[in-house]
Amino acid sequence: MSEKYIIGIDGSEHSKKALAWGLARAAERRADVELLHVADDSFLSESVAFLSEAQKAAEQMLSAESEYAKTLGYEGQITGRAVVGHPIAEVEEASKQADLIVLGAHSGSRFAGSFFGTRAVKIAAVAHCPVAVVPAEYEAQPDTAVVVGVDGSEASRTAIAYAAEEASMRGVPLTAVYAWMPPLTPGLEYLWSEELVSSQRAAAEEAIAIGTAGLAERYPDLEIKREIVQAPPVSALVQAAEGAALLVVGSRGRGGFSRLLLGSVSHGVLQSLPCPVIVTRH
8 A cells, every 4th residue: 555645835935945845755755645725713713704705815825835746756646625713723634544644834933824833833732643844945955865853762762763664765874873972960060980981981981882782683785874973962963864855763652742742852853854853642
């Protein structure tokens, strides 16, 4: 059975970038594509007339973006759906029937009704499938690596497996990044010892070795780079992923919109977006 990608559209340049990225990926994977536009009803009157006009506008938006998609050279079949409702709730429901949600994003944006800005973070927190967020400024570079965050958790193991398959399919290196910092206790830095730091470093080396174990056997042609960085995880991943083809991070799970439920690292990476980011589901 073919994979199914749902691409969020809103007519902005940000969503057009995500649309192009999603269609290119779908062509490579021979995935089915559904475009989804959600007209935000948060500020609409609940009268039948207003909702009817909103639905009509949403369908017009979908039609226009469907026509634009045809100009991108995608030869597969594209279906579409236009609804009036709450964007996060609607995309969460749609994600139950998808293998990947693709959204456009632009750091700092708060445009009401769009599929970018903080809504991408919230959708990544509640979706039932992986979520890809594509920055508007991204330009694909050939033969660049897939980067994945490693921290020893079950969520990161899911991300590693996803990233390894992605890198193997693209024929590019996989860069596994483990970031660590000495225990931070304000005012007690003088208690750090070389023995403590060495212990932390050894734990990091063990975690990244365990996290990437078995990949060489499964993907014998895959080049695997392991990087252990003494830095905050978000900054380490963002720096490693500058110019990368893709950054994959794991999510702690579903259950709400808060930053903690998504995970502070995933949340921080989505706010920076050094390249397209996929948040995997554990």
